[in-house]
Amino acid sequence: MKKILMMALAFVMGAWTCVAQEISCDVTVNMEQVGFENRNYVSSLERDVESYINNQRFTDEDWEGDPIKVEMQIVLAGGTRNVFAARVLINAVRTLDGPDEIPSVSPTMRIYDDTWQFEYNNGANLTYNPMRYDRFTSFIDYYMLMIIGLDADTYAASGGTAIFSKARNLAVQAGAAGAAGFETNKQPSEFNKYNFANEVTDMRLEEVRRLIFAYYVNGMDIIGFDRAKGIAEIKNILLDMADYKRNRMVNHSLLLQVFFEAKFQEIAAMFNGTDDEEFFTELMFLDPSNSLTYQQAREGKFIRN
Numbered sequence: 281m282k283k284i285l286m287m288a289l290a291f292v293m294g295a296w297t298c299v300a301q302e303i304s305c306d307v308t309v310n311m312e313q314v315g316f317e318n319r320n321y322v323s324s325l326e327r328d329v330e331s332y333i334n335n336q337r338f339t340d341e342d343w344e345g346d347p348i349k350v351e352m353q354i355v356l357a358g359g360t361r362n363v364f365a366a367r368v369l370i371n372a373v374r375t376l377d378g379p380d381e382i383p384s385v386s387p388t389m390r391i392y393d394d395t396w397q398f399e400y401n402n403g404a405n406l407t408y409n410p411m412r413y414d415r416f417t418s419f420i421d422y423y424m425l426m427i428i429g430l431d432a433d434t435y436a437a438s439g440g441t442a443i444f445s446k447a448r449n450l451a452v453q454a455g456a457a458g459a460a461g462f463e464t465n466k467q468p469s470e471f472n473k474y475n476f477a478n479e480v481t482d483m484r485l486e487e488v489r490r491l492i493f494a495y496y497v498n499g500m501d502i503i504g505f506d507r508a509k510g511i512a513e514i515k516n517i518l519l520d521m522a523d524y525k526r527n528r529m530v531n532h533s534l535l536l537q538v539f540f541e542a543k544f545q546e547i548a549a550m551f552n553g554t555d556d557e558e559f560f561t562e563l564m565f566l567d568p569s570n571s572l573t574y575q576q577a578r579e580g581k582f583i584r585n
Contacts (some may be wrong), residue, residue, distance in 0.1 A: 326354075373386060374386050397415070435496075469534070514547075560574050
């Protein structure tokens with residue numbers, strides 16, 4: 281009987297693993313800029329979006345391990361009856377390998393997007409259909425797919441390719457529908473959702489993705505066990521990135537932009553006070569928009585927010 285019970289438990293746990301969701305998201309909605317007469321339309325928005333994301337599978341692949349931790353902050357603006365605009369900040373982190381008693385995470389995405397425009401009524405029936413553009417859910421679906429793809433890329437070289445392709449297909453549909461932020465006619469170096477998805481599915485960026493994979497697996501996952509070794513490896517990987525950018529990249533890379541926007545504080549804290557002028561010069565070449573932060577780290581004066 282005990283054996284039968286254990287087999288039954290294993291079957292149930294296995295079935296749960298196969299249907300586990302990829303994302304665990306904490307959603308907050310700020311309605312301060314919405315008139316009182318229009319707030320009734322979105323009073324359930326926070327709960328509805330959080331439930332939609334956390335109860336949805338965005339890929340066809342079996343998900344192993346814990347869901348990806350995501351924070352989504354939505355600031356609503358305007359509102360004419362049930363039509364709204366929103367500014368959104370999305371943060372995602374990846375759990376690192378290391379001693380169980382010292383859990384640690386590393387950011388994989390930090391993106392601010394002010395292009396979301398949609399219609400909404402309380403208690404809307406939100407359904408996932410990546411083959412159809414929807415003014416409300418497609419914005420969410422795109423970013424969840426990109427987060428899953430970026431996370432998969434940290435566990436296997438180019439592991440997120442199939443997921444990025446889904447995000448790109450969705451972006452193409454949204455662009456064809458004229459959705460703001462998904463335009464397909466922007467310069468490739470100009471950040472928008474279509475260009476980002478298009479770049480990460482471009483074979484010419486495979487080397488950048490391989491270096492990002494190495495940053496996690498050969499660097500961040502090692503730090504919990506051997507900090508000096510992990511940091512030394514990360515330093516070499518960042519120098520390899522700089523070499524790649526200098527000698528093999530023609531255009532500005534949106535993937536590197538997203539990577540460093542998520543990582544710059546982590547990197548600055550890691551190398552705060554390091555006596556290596558050449559290394560910091562390469563960092564500022566890689567990520568010029570955060571040069572001030574790297575200058576503070578070079579002087580040993582960086583304080584992480």
